[in-house]
Amino acid sequence: MEPYLSSTVAEQKVFPSVTNVQHHGAQITSSSSTNIGHCWIFRMFIMGTWRSLRLAFILGSLFVTLLIITYWDDVGGFNLFPQQDRKLAHSSMLPASFTTTFMGVMTARKQRIMDVCSQKYFPGSIPAFEQIPIRELDHLIVDDKHKIIYCYVPKVACTNWKRVMAVLSQSLLSPKTGKPYTEVAAIPADFIHQISMFPTFAKLLGQRGSPSRHMMAGKLQNYTKFLFVRDPFVRLISAFRDKFERPNELFYSRFGKDIILRYGNLSGEVPKTVAKAHAAGFQPTFLQFILYLLDEAREKKILNDHWRQVNSLCHPCQMNYDFIGQLETLETDAEQLLKLLQVDHLVQFPSGQENHTLASWERDWFGQIPVSMITELYKLYQPDFELFGYPEPVNVLHHQ
Structure with a gap:
């Protein structure tokens, strides 16, 4: 043990x-x-x-x-202006006062632009917004006070819409009083077309250079953007009537004389002033005007704003417009737009159209134009027909 x-x-x-x-x-x-x-x-x-x-x-x-x-856009991503997400992201902006029918119409107009831009005419060829030259952004009028961007299209009620924008933004001073205009009807038509008085995207870029691209991205994302359109061929008729049938010194000197000389089979000189030209019977015809447009297009020249395609003026494939109005439904569209902008208590759109060019006039005006020329002209303006839902003008394309 x-x-x-x-x-x-x-x-x-x-x-x-x-x-x-x-x-x-x-x-x-x-x-x-x-x-x-x-x-x-x-x-x-x-x-x-x-x-x-x-x-x-x-x-x-x-x-x-x-x-x-x-x-991503607001913080300055790699691409400040990526190809628009073509979903109808702003449909929720439509106010409760919109009728169900009108909401459906507006949604269809926006959806059509989305479809045409992404499938039919421009696959893979649409430049990003920042690649658009400065000079092509001068139709985008900006109202920072009410967060609105309006792309004006000549011959599509742009005089009155510019008046509305001037009253809202208070950017136009009356020469008589030195104060901003407060009434739409009080602004003279000639005065309102002095675009230098409006803040535009082109002016913003010209003043601040490339850094302003970031600021533009924020405005495009957060402001309500709208434009108004009309049938492309009817718009051409309206432009011709306004600039060549009526005495217009500026357009006669810049375009009228050249059209008469090139397509009027004249060997001598034409009158120097529009008054003398009209008195002597020297006026461009509608056929000559169409010939001029087609030649300018073949030579890849930039068309004047009054007959330039809306697609080139307002860039609907790069800008996700919240509201696309049509001249054919101007009164209804204008009323609904002012509600959308929440300014209907501040300004009213003028009612009535003076000397209005009607769509029913197309057949008469194009009746003397060869079908081959009309077909070529249609191809020139086909993107506008498709983008904004205007039917192919069968009545003038096949009138012979």
């Missing part, structure tokens, strides 16, 4: 805890259980904390990703 006792004594000296276990087994068992419980609780706490941290990290990443997607 002595060796065993010696061994036991030695163990007690070297491993006292072991000896304690041998003599107090029950007490150690209780203590071990308590320690194991504490370890399990600690382990579960660590695992729970880790799961919570992982979930928080995932949710945080998703939130940051959504912020980047939402505000």
Whole structure:
């Protein structure tokens, strides 16, 4: 027994805890259980904390990703003007006062532009907005006070819409009073067409250079954008009547004399003033005007704004317009637009159209134009027909 006792004594000296276990087994068992419980609780706490941290990290990443997607343009992403997401993102902007029928009409107009831009005429060839030259942005009038962008199209009620924009933005001062105009009808038509008086995207770029591109991106995203259009061929008739049938010194000197000389089979000079030309019977004919348009297009020249395609003036494939009005439904569209802009209590659109060119006149005006020329002319303006839902003018394309 002595060796065993010696061994036991030695163990007690070297491993006292072991000896304690041998003599107090029950007490150690209780203590071990308590320690194991504490370890399990600690382990579960660590695992729970880790799961919570992982979930928080995932949710945080998703939130940051959504912020980047939402505000990518505003923070100056790689492309300030990416190809528009052609979904009807702004349909929620339509006020409750819109009738269900009108909401359907507007949604269809916007959807049509989306479809034509993405499929038929411009696949892979639409430049980004920042690639559009400055001079082609001068039709985009900006009202920062009410957050509105209006692309004006000559011969599509633009005189009155410019008047509305001038009253809203208070950007046009009366020469008589030196104060901003407050009544739409009080603004003279000749005065309102002095575009230098309006803030435009072209002016913004000209004043501030490329840094203003970022500012433009924010306006395009946050402002309400609208334009008005009309049947392309009827617009041509209206432009011809206004600029060449009526005495217009500017257009006679810039275009009329050249058209008469080129297509009128004249060997001598034409009168220097429009008054003398009209008195002597020198006026461009509609046929000569069409010949001029086709030659200008063949030579890749930029057309005058009054007969230039709306697609080139307002860039509907790059700008996600919130409202597309049509001259054929001007009164209804104007009323609804002012409600959308929430300015119908501030300004009213003038009612009535003087000397209005009617769509029913198309057949008479194009009756003396060869079908081959009309077909070529239609191809020149076909994007406008398609983008804005105007039917192919079958009555003039096949009148012979």
